[in-house]
Amino acid sequence: MLNSHNNFRKKAKQRERNANDVAKLLSFFASCKKDNPQFFSDFQLDKEGKILSIFWSHASQQGDYMDFGDAVTFDTTHKTNLYEKPLGMFVGSNHHLHCTIFAFALLGDETVDTFEWVFNAFKTCMGTEGPRVMLTGTTDNNELNVYTSTMA
Amino acid sequence: MFADQDPAMPVALERVFPHTIHRLCLWHVQNRYMPFLNELYARFEEMDFKTRFQSIIHHPLTELEFETAWSMLLEDFDLHDNSTLDKLYGIRKDWVPAFFKNHYCGLMLSTQRSESMNRLVKSAHVDANTPLHQFAKQMMKLLHSRKMKESKEAVGSMVRIKLLCRILIL
Numbered sequence: 001m002l003n004s005h006n007n008f009r010k011k012a013k014q015r016e017r018n019a020n021d022v023a024k025l026l027s028f029f030a031s032c033k034k035d036n037p038q039f040f041s042d043f044q045l046d047k048e049g050k051i052l053s054i055f056w057s058h059a060s061q062q063g064d065y066m067d068f069g070d071a072v073t074f075d076t077t078h079k080t081n082l083y084e085k086p087l088g089m090f091v092g093s094n095h096h097l098h099c100t101i102f103a104f105a106l107l108g109d110e111t112v113d114t115f116e117w118v119f120n121a122f123k124t125c126m127g128t129e130g131p132r133v134m135l136t137g138t139t140d141n142n143e144l145n146v147y148t149s150t151m152a
Numbered sequence: 153m154f155a156d157q158d159p160a161m162p163v164a165l166e167r168v169f170p171h172t173i174h175r176l177c178l179w180h181v182q183n184r185y186m187p188f189l190n191e192l193y194a195r196f197e198e199m200d201f202k203t204r205f206q207s208i209i210h211h212p213l214t215e216l217e218f219e220t221a222w223s224m225l226l227e228d229f230d231l232h233d234n235s236t237l238d239k240l241y242g243i244r245k246d247w248v249p250a251f252f253k254n255h256y257c258g259l260m261l262s263t264q265r266s267e268s269m270n271r272l273v274k275s276a277h278v279d280a281n282t283p284l285h286q287f288a289k290q291m292m293k294l295l296h297s298r299k300m301k302e303s304k305e306a307v308g309s310m311v312r313i314k315l316l317c318r319i320l321i322l
Contacts, residue, residue: 100298115160
């Protein structure tokens with residue numbers, strides 16, 4: 001009896017936590033922007049105005065990119081949020097050789113269009129031509145051939 | 153599909169950052185051919201193919217050095233028509249360290265920093281049930297803890313500098 005009651009309370013709490021998620025996210029971003037106008041966020045929307053991808057970077061992260069942004073690794077990981085959006089992080093290393101995150105992106109999918117949107121958001125945010133070297137884990141062979149032939 | 157093998161990324165990267173050098177993760181490239189490489193390792197176990205192969209990838213400092221070492225390897229083991237090695241050689245400019253000696257890569261060879269960050273994120277109380285607003289807040293907390301770590305390191309090196317100064321003055 002007590003158990004089911006606890007379960008019920010837990011579920012109710014979870015529902016409350018998950019309700020109006022986007023509105024809460026936007027108000028969090030607004031408060032970040034108020035704290036420091038340098039805070040950058042951008043949303044990729046589909047035709048119906050639904051959010052596909054989210055990109056954000058705090059002021060300190062942008063400062064870190066200015067200092068340590070020559071070499072950047074980019075990779076995606078899963079299972080970090082309710083909506084099964086893969087998380088992509090722009091990561092580099094600082095002067096103590098610690099890992100440093102330059103920007104976060106929650107992606108709607110992993111297509112060329114979405115990656116293009118993310119990289120463009122990164123470019124707009126940092127206001128530069130992009131890092132000198134970018135390290136990724138991509139190893140798909142067919143695509144590599146396409147990639148190298150377009151390079152030639 | 154694993155994100156690491158996502159073919160869309162390099163295409164987008166090339167479009168948005170045409171001047172950025174795109175380097176492939178050393179580990180991912182080898183991992184993709186692991187079954188074939190393991191077969192080679194096993195076939196030439198007595199001749200220590202593995203050690204030779206790994207040192208050719210890691211140690212050469214110039215492109216020429218790598219090319220010479222590679223052709224010697226093919227010669228010594230008679231592997232001229234091996235398709236795996238051909239493929240690895242074909243994309244050598246995208247992943248072999250010798251080809252990046254001219255460029256600053258932040259001491260990175262692989263996406264290891266990304267991987268360790270991924271692990272750190274997941275240990276920061278986010279999982280497959282985390283709503284967006286909470287995720288963003290947790291990430292800010294994570295950034296704070298990273299900054300604290302950086303400051304600690306900075307203070308540590310300041311102390312060392314002060315000590316050094318004192319020794320030098322005395």
